[in-house]
Amino acid sequence: MTARLALALLPFALATGVAMAQNAPPAGDPKATEQWEPVPPVVTPGQRDAAPPSDAIVLFDGHQLDQWEASKDHSPAHWKVHDGVMTVDKTTGNIQTKRRFRNYQLHLEWQVPKNISGEGQARGNSGVFVASTGPGDEGYEVQILDSYRNKTYVNGQAAAIYKQTPPLANAMRPPGEWQAYDIVWTAPVFAADGSVQSPAYVTLFHNGIVVQNHTRLTGETLYIGKPVYKAYTDAPIKLQAHGDPSAPISFRNIWVRPLD
Known part of the structure; x- marks a missing residue:
């Protein structure tokens, strides 16, 4: 060569x-x-996508409110149960779960009336507090509102982390149709002195669409002022009776899977 x-x-x-x-x-x-142990537990999915899986705690099955209590005084919850749903009763105030949770997966479905009136925040206003830290509106709120062709501030529309983070998309169905929230809640972790070691995070699917993607919270919900953290260990899940007379919100098919 x-x-x-x-x-x-x-x-x-x-x-x-x-x-x-x-x-x-x-x-x-x-x-x-290769990892062989521990073997993940078997969880049987519901027969329908929204049905509770085998390891879920059913919080409302369409028949009774035995899993719920009044937030203000822990008396029995008295929202109206009819036709497989429960409807907000503003005269009795917020209700919350009797059980307390830290990290979990939550499914709930909600509906505003088809003939809803009003505009902005006065149009089907409610909320799910993923951690209720007080008897009133204390805690961490995911907003519930009729945001179908209804203009309002974006961190106050449906699926917003109220007064903190707008949703990535407006996934509302029209009034009268059922909306679905699927929420993964990661609770904040506090040191012995009450300082934040790890903030809270939430992932939210609204009608199957990701609208909060591991969103970091800056504290509890405040109507006026900046969010702040207050140390807690575990907390109930709360549904808000906002007092909107034109649109009593209804709920159905609520279940939770603790992730601790």
């Missing part, structure tokens, strides 16, 4: 050698990176 030919073939030889090195099987035992 002439020197000129050898030089000409050198790039090909180098490329072939690199390709062979890249295609060579990796050294070591593949079993070294």
Whole structure:
């Protein structure tokens, strides 16, 4: 082989050698990176997408409110139960779960009346407090509102982290149709002195559409002023009776899966 030919073939030889090195099987035992234990538990999905899975705690099955209490004094909840749904009764105020939770997956469905009137925040206003830290409107609120062709401030429309983070999209169905929220709540973690070690996060699907993607919260919901954190360990889930007389909100099919 002439020197000129050898030089000409050198790039090909180098490329072939690199390709062979890249295609060579990796050294070591593949079993070294296989995990066999612990085996994840078997959870049977519901027969329908929105139905509770086998490990869920059913908070409302369409028949009774035995999982709920009045937020103001822990007396029995007295919202109206009819036709498989429960409807806000503003005269009795907010209701909350008797059980307390930290991290969880929550499913609930809500509806504003088809003949709703009003505009802005006076149009089917309610909310789900993913952690209720007081008897009134204290805690961390995901907004419920008729946001179908209804203009308002964007961090106050449906699926907003109220007064903090607007949703990534407006996924509202028209009034009279059922809306679905699927929420993954990661509770804040506090040090012994009450300082925040890890903030709260929420992921929210509204009618199957991601509208909050691991959103970081800056504190509890405040109507006036900046959000602030207050230390807590676990808390009920609360539904708000906002007092909108034109649009009593109804709820159905509520279940939760603790993730602790």
